[in-house]
Amino acid sequence: MKAHEVAIIGAGFFGLRIALFFAKKGMDVIVLESENSPFLRASTINQARIHNGYHYPRSYSTAISSHNHYQRFCDEYSYAVNLNFQNVYAIAKKNSHTTSKQFESFCELIDIPLEKTPSDISNLFSSDLIESSYLVEEAVFDGEKLKDSLLNELNKYSNVEIIFNSKVRKIYVKDGLANLQVHDLQYKAEKVFNTTYAGINILLQDSGFEKLDLRLELTELAFVKLPKEIKKLGFTIMDGQFFSSIYYPTLNCHSLSHVRYTPHIEWNEKDYCIDPYNLADQSQKSKYLHMLNDAKRYIPILKSAKYLHSKYTIKAVPVRNETNDGRPIVLKEHINDRDLVVVSILGSKIDNIYDLEKYLNKY
């Protein structure tokens, strides 16, 4: 089999963006995806939120970088971006890590607009539990459309090939080339990018490379139909063990996630490294009733929300970031000789892609 210049493992948003980056440079790129279609895991089974900074009142650097990338992302993927609903951020009175005052001064400092909600919206909240609420601009993306527009762009380049149903089991170096073992085939490449998100470490472990310091969580994202009075709204309660229900364009309903109930199982990959996606595919007992019951206390009208179903996926959190809530990308070079590169990339938020492109230039 002939050697490719660039091989990318995983056809999620990050993998395909990296493919595009090298395709534009005229390099010969191959993308290996274990599933039968792109974008099946973290790229779509996640809140569809495009962060504009509001979400990180305890990590200024993350907030600023989110805000800087927000407009760029919305412009580039305007086809997939949905601004057709109003996003409400509310501050809980008790047990919140932030207060209205702190939140307001935080938004002022990083210069993102904040507007108090009109009474018809603020009255939706239980005044016993919510201190204040704000209208913010934060769009959501349609995962399907994002995938389509990225694939369309890639289709313009004949030097990119995506191969599905090809799970890379192992990376090893032979004759100065990286060999990627898929079933009984070996793909050869000069530069390899491991963008398998939660699958990064199992591949590294099986290949004998040093693992990233990651904590994995099996998470549940519930989908609900909101009552029609609030269908055009999205809610996020800050900042602690609260919930968020925002529009999810792909399914034309709202997603519901809860800091306390969304993670079902967690483990540190330092101690325990398995193929996490096997776990995600096993049936889980939904915690949607816990999420909805808690949400009802804050927003009583959610009593008439209708639960549809849940999706489960694996979330990867870099261990060093657990306390300050920051979500920068993790980039780790396993091999970087002049002609041979093996790199793992963990992109946590979708807009982190713009941070990444700065790094890619050197390969």
Next chain:
Amino acid sequence: MNQDILISVVAPVYNEEECVEKYMQETLKVLSDNYLNYELILVDDGSTDNSKDLIKKMQGSIDNIRLLSLSRNYGREIAITAGLESSIGDYVILMDSDLQDPSSLIPDLVDKAISGFDVVYAARTHRIGETFLKKILSKYFYKIAAKLTGFDIPDNAGDFRVFSRKVVNSINQLKEQNRYMKMLYAYVGFSSIGIPFERQKRFAGKTKYNYLNLINASLDAVISFSSKPLRIVSIFSVSLSLLLLISSIGVFFYKLINSSSIIEGWASTVVLINFLFSILFIFLAVISEYIGRVLVEVKNRPLYYIKEESTSLKLKDKNIVDDL
């Protein structure tokens, strides 16, 4: 099995390392046998022993355990308040974590509540393991409290009870600092009924309640919910003032008729000083008692601070590879 309701169990924990593990096991067994959706909220009221670690350990292997660690010891009533405010259940059960309240009674309590009662309390048929003095005292306390406050608290009802969401929301709206919970339950009202049960002896450990605590709680209960002591003192004071007036008039006329038999100024001085001071001190006592309470309420401080919150999150490690 009931699919559509969520059951919360709230239990305050204060230095219960000997009981808390067995309590969690028993309660979670009952919950998982009977309900599809439930949570067990343990409120650690600043325990100085191992209780918190034991709970955290169990969170790693069993689902639906939540731990609220208060920042210091606030007392049982506040711990219960924190638990109720954090609970999300359609029905919320309140019980002790010392195994005196049998978890096996939970389904009966909940069934009764579902049948249309907002509060169902477990009514003790016997008070096993309590001294004669305590039984007598508590009986008379409830009688006097009912007279003074106008709220009838059944003397066989403990804290072990289930509330509907409506009642929990109502209790959560009460912001007072002096929280004698049984009075708060009575204050919010709603339909209530008791189910008889036999309270168990402590499985291990000692009760952390002594007579001084009980006297404190009783005073809080009565004074926070009744202005009758003030009224009694007022009536008494008014009567005294009347007496004083009459005696002053008496002394005045006596002096007019027979001024030579007593020393100049003695009668009036003694009478005035005695009565005035006695009234003054009574007034001061009452006013300071009430002002003390007003001060506490006016400050409007948060009732408690939560130091740490954690929830069951099954941990995967090498020891539990089997269930993959």
